[in-house]
Amino acid sequence: MRSFVSSVLPVVLLAMALLFGGFQVSWAVQPDEVLDDPVLEGRARDLSKELRCLVCQNQSIDDSNAELAKDLRVIVRERLVEGDSNDEVLDFVVARYGDYVLLRPPVKPGTYLLWFGPAAILLIAGIGVAVWLRRQSAASPGAVASAPGGKGGTGLSEAEQKRLAALMNEDRATDGEHRKG
């Protein structure tokens, strides 16, 4: 008996995983709502994913079990059966519930800040960085010119060159000691 369970259980689990994990199951749309015409039903599903459920606001009406979401799904299907285009259906709902009902906010003057604000900030910051980099590279040759004893564009004064050379020598000396040790 035990061996039967242990041999069957993995098979059952695998079958369940394939059944329920392989494709997405929609729990919200009820069988009685579904249209006979698969093309219209497909359009209705697409539109339902665009429309916010106002009761549970971060779900689309396609996902939501709320009663109002069901009513709106039914209305979307009714409009489609009556021959409305997808845009006409969305306009119908927006006329009653406002732009807020759309999960993708429309591009219009009131939402320009939302759509283009981040890009504008990036652009301004980019211009700022470009200007800063240009100033930096323009500043280096100037430093050489103002340091008479400087060699080869490093922009160091004579005293600094000497100190650098001393430091480099010191470094080499310690490296040698390490090698001895």
Add this chain to the structure above:
Amino acid sequence: MSRLFFLLPLLLFAAMASYFFVRLGDDASVVPSALIDKPVPQIDAPPLVEGKPGVSTADFTGEVKVLNIWASWCVPCRAEHPLVTRLAQTEGVPVYGLNWKDKKQDAVAWLNELGDPYGQIGFDESGRNGIELGVYGVPETYVIDKDGRIRYKRVGPLTPSIMKDEVLPLLRDLKQ
């Protein structure tokens, strides 16, 4: 000058952050009505009780009126009922009711228990009239002017402070 230029992104960020911070305090569940300043949409709800007409679009012209959406299963509706009654009886504003997604006998029992302040009551069993109005929950209260335009919408129950600060001043203005 160039220092100020570098501060610009920071200032922009600060402006946006403070705007968003202020907006955080708003109740996100309140969706502004798409119908403010628009005429009452096409509604036609049959009567709920005998001897009292239902509610349709044509009923909202000629006089300033209040439309209250309610249901017997809705607890906040019960809470705001004394204020709705006060609007109708003390302030003398015709208040029409739209009974939303309810059972007829429950709605009638509710009126018998609490009193019926409504001039006319439409029975919107399916909620289709509510959808025309953009109703997404109960209670909701609309103020409609003489020309049949929606001037105000309250989502959620009326409260004494909302009556005093919003509803009554607006009614006074509209009646002039």
